[in-house]
Amino acid sequence: MKKLLILTSTFPKSKDDAVSARFVFDLAKALCRFYEVHVLVPHSTGLLRYEESEGLKIHRFIYFLPLRLQLLGSGEGILSDLKSSLLAYLQIPFFLLFQCLATINVIIKNKIDVVNTHWIVPQGLICALIGRLLKFNHVLTVHAADIFMLKRCGIFGTHICRLILERTDIMLPVSNYIKEQVREVSHKDITSHIIPMGVDTNKFKYNVEKDSLRAKFSLSNIFTFLFVGKFSEKKGIEFLIKASAILQEKGYKFNLILVGGGPLYNHITKLVEAYGISDNVRFLGWTKNELLPEIYSLGDVIVVPSVFDRKGETEGMPVVIQESMACGIPVLASEISGIPDIVKNGKNGWLVKPADALSLANKMEEVISLESLEGFRKQAIKTAKNNSYLLIAEKYYCAIEKRTNVQ
Numbered sequence: 001m002k003k004l005l006i007l008t009s010t011f012p013k014s015k016d017d018a019v020s021a022r023f024v025f026d027l028a029k030a031l032c033r034f035y036e037v038h039v040l041v042p043h044s045t046g047l048l049r050y051e052e053s054e055g056l057k058i059h060r061f062i063y064f065l066p067l068r069l070q071l072l073g074s075g076e077g078i079l080s081d082l083k084s085s086l087l088a089y090l091q092i093p094f095f096l097l098f099q100c101l102a103t104i105n106v107i108i109k110n111k112i113d114v115v116n117t118h119w120i121v122p123q124g125l126i127c128a129l130i131g132r133l134l135k136f137n138h139v140l141t142v143h144a145a146d147i148f149m150l151k152r153c154g155i156f157g158t159h160i161c162r163l164i165l166e167r168t169d170i171m172l173p174v175s176n177y178i179k180e181q182v183r184e185v186s187h188k189d190i191t192s193h194i195i196p197m198g199v200d201t202n203k204f205k206y207n208v209e210k211d212s213l214r215a216k217f218s219l220s221n222i223f224t225f226l227f228v229g230k231f232s233e234k235k236g237i238e239f240l241i242k243a244s245a246i247l248q249e250k251g252y253k254f255n256l257i258l259v260g261g262g263p264l265y266n267h268i269t270k271l272v273e274a275y276g277i278s279d280n281v282r283f284l285g286w287t288k289n290e291l292l293p294e295i296y297s298l299g300d301v302i303v304v305p306s307v308f309d310r311k312g313e314t315e316g317m318p319v320v321i322q323e324s325m326a327c328g329i330p331v332l333a334s335e336i337s338g339i340p341d342i343v344k345n346g347k348n349g350w351l352v353k354p355a356d357a358l359s360l361a362n363k364m365e366e367v368i369s370l371e372s373l374e375g376f377r378k379q380a381i382k383t384a385k386n387n388s389y390l391l392i393a394e395k396y397y398c399a400i401e402k403r404t405n406v407q
Helices: 023-031 086-090 092-110 120-130 145-152 154-166 176-186 210-216 237-249 265-274 289-296 319-326 357-368 374-385 389-406
Strands: 003-007 036-042 050-053 056-061 114-118 137-142 170-173 224-228 255-259 281-285 301-304 331-334 349-352
Touching (some): 086 092, 092 120, 120 137, 120 154, 137 176, 137 389, 170 176, 224 319, 301 319, 319 331, 319 374, 331 357, 349 357
Parallel strands (some): 003 036, 003 114, 036 056, 114 137, 137 170, 224 255, 301 331
Antiparallel strands (some): 050 056
């Protein structure tokens, strides 16, 4: 069996980690059908340097001392971590150096055949730099924030992007939009296959006990909109609050459940009060991953109001879309980035103009007035099943082996 190393900076610290995104973990676990999977991630206080969990061999590299001052592995992403303090910025060169050294060590020690880097920088760059020293195949997965960062760097970002792509065997962007962004930045074509992050359909399932679930959470049994994610600018949650206020002004009764946290949390709580919609809104905070299927099942429709932030960044392919669909919850989302690859307007959900509270409110009004969501529910489940992690891992395997066997 070939050996695969997944190199990433975002990875759950434990099964109880409610903050860190889990999509790389879920993909890695599914890839164990085809490879001996190793994962290299940043170390965090209280964690082992090496452990085996659910078939994965997890290596963690230390990049700063004392350990309690390591700031680039909070789980919210390196770009968010950098906003925490000046010390986080000072740790960047140490992070890059020790990640590079750890990558070399894991590859040599474990005789790795294929390295799958998640995010073009820094992980893709590290593999590009060491690729001429060591013999392995480099598979690059591009999400969103990474390519947008290079885009802001102008000609320097173009040179870095081209360097990485020249030392990449195959690129796996999560959406058509991200693929085009890479081409725009690099001015270069590369062998690629668009493969989105998937969903664990054994875990996320349709739950018919919606009424009893709402009773458990003390929710009134009325139409319920749901938001799950980080409270950040690119998530567009402010527009959801404004749209909800418009809907309330029109006399509609509904619940709005907000799940998550982040830099805009306090601002959003104040905005809810300012618009006078506190009676409609329930904040649930960060939720443990194993409870998410139950949380999704509280809703009738999930809202994903993604926007471009002031830096010109947006999301690649929000994993909440696939997870909610697997639970039979249709998606009302912005027509932006890779979202239209999955959400088909009028079939498994609805698409609206991004950053437009009135358009969002009008669509919410249309949705809440529908006699039945049954057809949308069935199509949502069908979409999710077509993107289960078992199938996504198989697509990864076929793409990797087809490319590496040609060389």
